[in-house]
Amino acid sequence: NAGVTQTPKFQVLKTGQSMTLQCAQDMNHNSMYWYRQDPGMGLRLIYYSASEGTTDKGEVPNGYNVSRLNKREFSLRLESAAPSQTSVYFCASSDWGDYPPAQYFGPGTRLTVL
């Protein structure tokens, strides 16, 4: 049982390049989330998916797109990377059946945009 996995662990991009961050969970959770973490800012929600087939914007969605590929996988895409997107990105998942639902986090992807 791996929990939440993310790839890649590290990535360096040039301004304007695109990339997709992958996330998968094996806990059969309904909901999945993408956060970014910057110093002094805590975790800020980018997008979330309450269930397979649905996605919604979070607090900081600009410059990002997401795809809920199936119940297990939730990807985050940067179409044209900007230096302001340099951050650590975390994927998380939770289940409606849990009361209240605690989120379980992946190990993170450290992204640098030059």
Next chain:
Amino acid sequence: EDKVVQSPLSLVVHEGDTVTLNCSYEVTNFRSLLWYKQEKKAPTFLFMLTSSGIEKKSGRLSSILDKKELFSILNITATQTGDSAIYLCAVGGAGGTSYGKLTFGQGTILTVHP
């Protein structure tokens, strides 16, 4: 807009000291407050609080929620160097597609010196 504020933002203590971390919140349809510990990588879940006045304990850590005054505290007694981490407070709302969605505070960076 939901808001979570933690204080202090950083704290330096010596082993054996007791620390109190604070979390205040404003959230629509409050459902739960969660504390996470983040060391080098992903946040890991500590406590979940849903009712006022009921203290949750795990070893040297304890937490309590005041739903009337909209705050929570996390206490750590007899601190050890292994307690050095970022402590994150998050609040969950209720209802519809917001179920499971968390709003995080900025975090408190705790450093425990030997």
